[in-house]
Amino acid sequence: MKGWCGSNADRISNLPRDVMQLILTFLPVKDAAKTATLSKQWRENWRANTQLVFDRDFSRMSKTELYALHSSKPLMLEIFKALLVPDGPITKFELIIPGLKPCPDIMDLIVVYLSKKHVQEFLLAFSHHLDDDGYPAIDGKVPPALFSARQLNCLKLHGCEFTAPSWFLGFSNLTFLDLTHVIVSPNFYGDFLPKCPLLQSLMLYTCGSAAVESHFKAELVAPSLKVFESNVWNICFKHTPLLSVVSIGNYSNVKHCEHSNFNEYNPDMVAAFASLRAIQKLVVGAELLQFFASGNVPFILPTLLHQLKAVQLESIVLYRLSEARVLVCLITSSPNLQNLSIWSSSAPGLPQTEAIDSLQLLLEADNHSTASCFQCLEELRLDAILGNKVELDLLRFALATAPLLRRIYMKPAKELDSKKGHKFLKNVTQYKRASKEAEVIYNSDDEADTL
Numbered sequence: 001m002k003g004w005c006g007s008n009a010d011r012i013s014n015l016p017r018d019v020m021q022l023i024l025t026f027l028p029v030k031d032a033a034k035t036a037t038l039s040k041q042w043r044e045n046w047r048a049n050t051q052l053v054f055d056r057d058f059s060r061m062s063k064t065e066l067y068a069l070h071s072s073k074p075l076m077l078e079i080f081k082a083l084l085v086p087d088g089p090i091t092k093f094e095l096i097i098p099g100l101k102p103c104p105d106i107m108d109l110i111v112v113y114l115s116k117k118h119v120q121e122f123l124l125a126f127s128h129h130l131d132d133d134g135y136p137a138i139d140g141k142v143p144p145a146l147f148s149a150r151q152l153n154c155l156k157l158h159g160c161e162f163t164a165p166s167w168f169l170g171f172s173n174l175t176f177l178d179l180t181h182v183i184v185s186p187n188f189y190g191d192f193l194p195k196c197p198l199l200q201s202l203m204l205y206t207c208g209s210a211a212v213e214s215h216f217k218a219e220l221v222a223p224s225l226k227v228f229e230s231n232v233w234n235i236c237f238k239h240t241p242l243l244s245v246v247s248i249g250n251y252s253n254v255k256h257c258e259h260s261n262f263n264e265y266n267p268d269m270v271a272a273f274a275s276l277r278a279i280q281k282l283v284v285g286a287e288l289l290q291f292f293a294s295g296n297v298p299f300i301l302p303t304l305l306h307q308l309k310a311v312q313l314e315s316i317v318l319y320r321l322s323e324a325r326v327l328v329c330l331i332t333s334s335p336n337l338q339n340l341s342i343w344s345s346s347a348p349g350l351p352q353t354e355a356i357d358s359l360q361l362l363l364e365a366d367n368h369s370t371a372s373c374f375q376c377l378e379e380l381r382l383d384a385i386l387g388n389k390v391e392l393d394l395l396r397f398a399l400a401t402a403p404l405l406r407r408i409y410m411k412p413a414k415e416l417d418s419k420k421g422h423k424f425l426k427n428v429t430q431y432k433r434a435s436k437e438a439e440v441i442y443n444s445d446d447e448a449d450t451l
Helices: 016-025 029-035 041-047 063-068 073-083 104-116 144-150 186-195 209-215 269-273 286-293 320-330 358-363 389-401 419-429
Strands: 051-054 093-096 121-125 154-162 176-184 201-205 218-220 227-229 235-241 243-249 282-286 310-316 339-344 381-387 409-412 439-444 448-450
Touching: 051 073, 073 104, 104 144, 186 218, 235 269, 282 286, 286 310, 286 320, 310 320, 339 389, 381 389, 389 409, 389 419, 409 419, 419 439
Parallel strands: 051 093, 093 121, 121 154, 154 176, 176 201, 201 227, 218 235, 227 243, 243 282, 282 310, 310 339, 339 381, 381 409, 409 439
Antiparallel strands: 439 448
16 A cells, blocks of 8 residues: 555556556557557556547647548558557447548458457447438448458447448358448348347438338348337338337438438338337438328327337428328327427428318317327427417317326527517417426527416
8 A cells, every 4th residue: 555655656657457448548659659668567457458440639639730641551550550569359440530541451460360360349420421412422441351240239430431342251240230331132021130130229320322222121030129210211021020229310401301312212110110010210301201201101000009108299281281180190109108309390392271270170079089198208308489370279178188298398490589488388388288397498599487
């Protein structure tokens, strides 16, 4: 203990070895490597480092400077040399240097070496830019050697093309896959994913017309999958018995799917949810919402979604009858729904009178089906409200039929003036409440009212 009390004590060097190695993981690679000059003990710690992250701090250059480079080869060689220092296995490798240009020959060497070092977590992020159509332009390709690293359990790829070679045998240990700004091959669903039998989380955000076209009627076969997040709306969940979280959001580019011919693909909500028996959370973006709305939308699904606790609908036009039907179908088919979040949207050129009574009529169309649909509802959130009667119908129904309701959050759209907003709020506060604890919170940019 004396060593800890003296004025010249090296307290950090006296830390347990596992703590010292943990400290190295929080330092930029270059700074961590410099600790090897402190002492023999620190040199051994650096050589035993198992996690290497190469980011902007490693390059010591700005993104603009990296883009200005004619070639990234010298920097890639420096990264490869840094990999040769650790003696033991390298469990984690991340290469996220903005502006870094692909060097396929060196990248292949790096991946081959990492595979021999039993890498388990791999992140490779290529830089990308928007093309004339607003899609990310992809410059890099996945190194073929990566498909030999069969011990991988976490793979994250950003800004590249992803095509598995014909000799690929599969990632038998892979549990997490994140593909962002990635163009996948047409055989991704039918050939690649079935070779990842333990996959539990799939994040798939692809861009570009070629990628979108290849996903039409894509069948997702993933027996171990629990979480699926994507911007691809036309997915068929063929065999996903454990899937509990499904989030299909909006495309990040400026294009909108209203011009798509959804009817060509005959969307059917019954077929879409037939295998989602374990779903607990559902996030529906505008594309998927309109895809459902253009097809067969029953009042209630033949098989109820008993596990579904949270539903979030993005950019729904409540006064469009077809989209209101999707909302009602999800409500009536989810008897244990606890959280409902709705982001309202408007449809230019569509009069709000089209479905002025549609939601109320739909909800009251079958008393037997709607009598218990909000029995477990605890929280209702309405963002970007427009102040129309359809929104009032939903609020009135929720307040009158939800005995466990605790909060209703409402936030007006920017185009809703304060006078109309206060009138809307006044109407809501006069509705009968089934729950004595129900609070109505109206949050505008100027003020927040709790009633």
